[in-house]
Each structure stands twice: as C-alpha cells, then as structure tokens.
Amino acid sequence: MDEYLENNRSLWNGWTRLHKRSRFYDVEGFKAGKSSLEPLELEEVGDVEGKSLLHLQCHFGMDTLSWARRGARVAGADFSEEAITFARALSTDVHVPAEFVCSNVYDLPAALAGGRFDIVYTSYGVLSWLPELDPWAAVVAHFLKPGGFFYIAEYHPFVSMLGDDGRTFEYPYFHTPEPVKLHSTGSYAEPNAPGFSHTEYNWSHSLADVVNAVIRAGLRLEFLREFPYRPSTVLNAEKFEPGLVAPNGWQVELPHVFSLRATRESA
DSSP: OHHHHHHHHHHHHHHHHHHTTOTTTOHHHHHTTOOOOOHHHHHHHOOOTTOEEEEESOTTSHHHHHHHHTTOEEEEEESOHHHHHHHHHHHHHTTOOOEEEEOOGGGHHHHSTTOOEEEEEEESSOGGGOSOSHHHHHHHHHHEEEEEEEEEEEEOTTGGGBOTTSSSBOSOSSOOSSOEEEEEESOSSOTTOTTOEEEEEEOOOOHHHHHHHHHHTTEEEEEEEEESSOOTTSTTGGGSOSEEEOTTSOEEEOOOEEEEEEEEOOO
C-alpha cells in the first residue's frame, strides 16, 4: 500500500508544477480576488464567518483560502510537499492567513495535533485516492467539534465508471482492495502537457461505502443529494452530457455529483 501512495504522492508533486501555471486553476485570477468555490458548496456549507474549517486533500489551497476570504479560520492538509509549499506561498501572496500541513489523511491526527474544527470539508476528486474509507471517516470525526459538521461534494461513483469518452463504462463501481492502475499523460488540468507521462493508482468506493463509513464514524447524516450535472468550472464538465440515450431511445439522466453533510452530535 505504501508503494501505491508514494507513487501517487510523486504524481501530485508533478501535477502541482503543471497546475500552478494552468488556465484551469487560474492562479493569477485567484490572486486578483476570484473565488475557486462552486455555488453548490457555498449554498450547502453556508455562512462560515468566524468558524474554523479544516480542508482535507486541499491540493495547493485555493479552496481553503477562498473559505478564509469568506471569514473562516482555515487549515488545509495534503500529502504533496510541493502543493503545501505553494499553498503557503499563495497564502502569503494574497495576505490571507491559513495553516497548511503536509500529511496524508490517515496520519493527520499526529501531524495536526490538538485541533478541532466547526467544519471539515473536502471536494471533487478526493475519494479515489484513498485505499479505505473507514479510517478516513474516523479522521473526519476526530477533527470535528461537538455540533460541528462534515461536508463533501464529490464526483458520483456511478459516473466515475465512465471512460474518457464520457459514455462507455470502463471502471468498477464496487470497492476492491487492489487499486485500478492507470497510465496516462499530462493531468486533468493540463491534458496536453508535453513529456509528462505517469502511472496512478485509484480505488473505487460506492455511494453506500461513503455513507456507511460516515455513519460508522459516529456522525449523524443530515443529507445526501445527487445531481445530474457537473458544475461548469469543475473537471471535464463540458465532456459529460447531462444524460445518455438508452437503447429504447429515452434520454436517461445520470448522477454526476453527490453531496453529503453529517454532524457530530453535541456532547
């Protein structure tokens, strides 16, 4: 397992070098005041003014800092050393205070000792990098204050079965201990980056896996929602149609994104 995670860490270090220059992330626009958050998260998370927020798998922290611009006291964690280094520099450049910690999710209680948060947040493209969800959900619960909540917006595991054409099923829905091994070039943000080929390891997790891991961690589910679209600025939104045409000619809507919010009960 360590071999898979170290490979993925190296990959994300390389992707950070690509992404911080990419049009997809538009770092210069962010520095000028643009938010990287989607309307969906803004509506469902709600007002964060004066609240503490921990962002898991934060990459180089644009979402983290966007929450800080809305009044939250923020910390972000990611396993990529280069991403965290750039996140700290970005925080300084935009004069928005934030704490950034380099750690994988599972080891975060040791790396970020003593902190509890009103909100634990994560979004879009995070779960497939995690071999197991029960220890992930336990970390989420560990960092929540009593009465605090966890929020995730993520690509739906059903539509994540689709291949690059957005129409053909290529990947498993149910979890297996061994990851899916993928070979590709560039990245999701820079698909045509010259000379950047890589191997990555991904794990599938069903919607039931996600919900039950959160429940087993002792959190109370507030809502689970599914959406037949991808937000316009999210990964490959233009490649995926709102639905597919079934053999009988009906237009079938597919779930592209789900969101979940769960609360740690007050003591």
